[in-house]
Amino acid sequence: MKTYYVYILKCKDDLLYVGMTNNLERRVNEHKSGFNRSCFTYQRRPVELIFHQDYNDAEQAIYFEKKIKKWSQKKKLALSEGNFDMLQILSECRNATHFKYKKNNLQ
Template sequence: MTTYYVYILKCADSLTYTRITNNISRRFKEHQKGLNKNCFTYNRRPLELIFHQEFNDIEQAISFEKKIKNWSAKKKLALANGNFEMLQILAECRNASHSKYKSIKE
């Protein structure tokens, strides 16, 4: 059975990079060596692997990657640090039109 990993890298400029692979150690080494000059991480080395989650099902891995890929760096760092309380706070909608902020009409 193939194992898949969703991973988050923290770049030297504090930006984050999220992707999926079936070989986390090989892929991290490729990023660190800068084998692909067109890769987002190429000019942002050195890199730090701050998070990875293992999956046995490629569809679940893809779904999770899509979910977190567009998160803010703060949310990704909270996930990587296991700070689930902060993750929940950062996930809350703070938009004035959110139902939480509308007055209740009777």
């Protein structure tokens, strides 16, 4: 059975890169060596692998990769640090129109 990985790299400029691969070691080495000059990480080396999660299903891995690519940097860092309490706090809606901020719910 094939394994797929969703991973987060931290670049030298502190930006984060999210990717997916079926060979984590090879892919991280490609990022580190500058294998692809057009890659986001090429000008931002050195890079450090700060998170990875494995999946047996490619569709699940793709879904998770797309999901966390939309997250803020703080949420990605909380995930990479295993700080699930902070991850939940950062995931809460803080919009003034959110139901929990309505006048009736504050009483």
